[in-house]
Amino acid sequence: MQALLDLLTYQENMPFIFNSGRFLFFFSLLFAAYGLVVGHKTARLAYLTAFSLLFYYISSGGFLFLLLFCILFNFFFAQILPPKEEEKSPPALLSLGILVNLSFLLYYKYANFFIGNLNGLGLDYPLIDNLVLPVGISFFTFQTISYLVDVRQGKIPVATSLLDFAFYLSFFPQLVAGPIVRAIDFLPQLGRKIYYRPAREEEANSKAFFLNKALLGTGLFLILKGLLKKALLADYLGQYVDLVFSQPEGQTALEALLGIYAYTIQIYGDFSGYSDMAIGLALLLGFELPDNFRRPYRALNITDFWRRWHISLSSWLRDYIYIPLGGNRKGPLKQYLFLMITMLVGGFWHGASWAFVFWGGMHGLGLMLHKAWKLWGNRPKGKIWAVLAWVLNFHFVAFLWVYFRMGSFEGSNLLIGRLFTNWQLAQWEAFWMARPTVVVFLGLALLLHLFSDRDKQNMQHFFGQLPWAFQALIFLLALLLIFQFQSADVAPFIYFQF
Structure with missing residues (x-):
């Protein structure tokens, strides 16, 4: 009994994440009993909402009360927020709702x-001790803001069922790391029936x-x-990334470059892996979440x-910041300004440091330059140019990930500076002999990007279409492969800290 209570209790050193045995155990219990309630809307939503709130409690402890407040506040606040066309609700009322959520x-x-x-x-204010970021x-927060804005603009009717809204905001597959639904x-x-x-x-x-069987197979x-992206690819490469980024001054030029490549793949495997699992879990329960990554x-x-x-974030920034600012409707110069503002907000949303602001600003600058480049009528074309464009864009993104990972300018500049130290051909052979799996995983990750949507x-x-027994066998083989390469601890998802 005590062991079960321990499993149901928030424990900081036991992350409740999709790739943990703890979560798989609970989801198996949830899904086993789901058939008893799936045919009844109220019972189905109440059952899943209760599990979602339990999931958040096990993940975040007392911050469950913050989530409950957000549910109650936004549900009732939207009731006094008529559509804009009715002219009964001043803009300041919407601003108040947004401010409460942002606070x-x-x-x-x-x-x-x-x-x-x-x-x-020059001021001297004490920092707030033990300030923990709720998962x-x-x-x-972005979901509640988009809901209030859409209600205000008349794009959606206000939710009349507290259970419906509570389920929307707490639905566990996307609750802690998106996609932003x-x-x-x-x-x-x-409201639709599920069979x-x-x-x-x-x-x-x-x-x-x-x-049907095909949709369940897709889930x-x-x-x-x-699971393979996260627990195999990302977590294994993450062990090398931690080594390189923790001691940038001790890396050779090749080690620094491959460390940057490894983090570029790690963050993709980690976050897109979470999104894949979230979409798959939701689909098994009869709900559809949007794609979040497309190679x-x-x-x-x-x-x-x-x-x-991160399609759900980029589209959110576009629809709720870039377009309201003016988008491309006010001339190219203002469009560039709006792009920069939008990406600065996106950078700051990711983390509370100037390195994240710089990361967002550089992406904003890149978007501005690309918009300007498109206006030039004599742009080079052909396969050679496409390869050069890919190399340039990939490394632009990869080097900026250094600032994202480090969170500081000093360490980022130090690691990138190692790329301009002495290069020796012997480094390649030595690295291959010492870390062949890192090289293989990097090549495999890039190879996977060559598959088309049809593939x-x-x-x-x-x-x-495979029989259930074969699907189960493939799952078992995948788990054995993961156990072969994983570290001793279950690594949390990178985006849990955002």
Whole structure:
């Protein structure tokens, strides 16, 4: 009994994450009993909401009360926020709602940053001790803001069911690290019926959601793919990344370069792996979440990169910051300014340091330069230029990840500076002899980016058509492969800290 209570209690040293045995145990119990309630909307939502709140408590402890406050505040505040067309609600009322939501993010994530910068100007304010960032606060804050804005603009009706809204904001697959799910996309799914069988001919045009074997196979495939990305690829490369980034001054030029490449792949495998698992878990339960990554390192320019990377965030920034500022409607000069403001906000959202602001600003500068480049009518074309463009864009993104990972200018500049030290051909052979798996995993990660969307769909379809026994066998083999390469501790997802 005590062991079960320990499993149900928040423990800082036992992360409750998708790639842990603890979570797999609880999800298995959840899914086993799900069939008893899936046919009844209220029972289904109450059951999943209760599990989601338990999931957040085990992940964040007492910050569950903060999530509950956000649910209650935004649900009832939206009731007094009529659509803009009715002219009964002044703009200041929406601003108040946004400010209340942002206040928690500003306090927990940025209070000591602001205090430290004020102290740098000669003031002497004490930093706030033991300030812990609530897991997922950056994500559910953006969800509440988008909900209030969409209600105000009349894009969606206000939620009339507290249970519906609580489920939307707390739904555990996307709660702590995205994708950022908007109410306009998610709330309409709550009322439809869910069946674990193929649709009959007379049900072809029904609004119900039929989870046939192919869709269940797709969900399992996404979970498996995400698990391999995170627990195999990202976590193994992360061990080398930690070594390089913790001691940048002791690295050779080659070790520094491969460390930068390794983090570039690690953060992709880690975050896209989480998104794959979140989408797959949601699909098994009968809900659809948006794609969050589309092979971002295939991009030939920075604009295309942001169409492929963390899509739910980039589209959120576009729709709720860039377009309201004026977008491309007020001439190229203001468009460049709006791009820069948007990316500075995106950088600061990721972390409370000037290194993150710099990271966002450099991406903003890259977007500005690409927009200007597109205006030039005599741009070079051809396969050779495409390869050069890919190399330039990939390294622009990769070197900026250094500032993202370090969180400081001193360490970032030191590591990048190692690239300009003495290069020797013998370094390559020595590295291969010492760390062949790192090289193989880097090559494998880049190779995976060569698969097309059709290839991905074909693999999902093939997996979904396999008998359950073969799917289970593939899962077992994948777990054995993960156990072969994983470190002693279960590594939390990188984006949990944002």
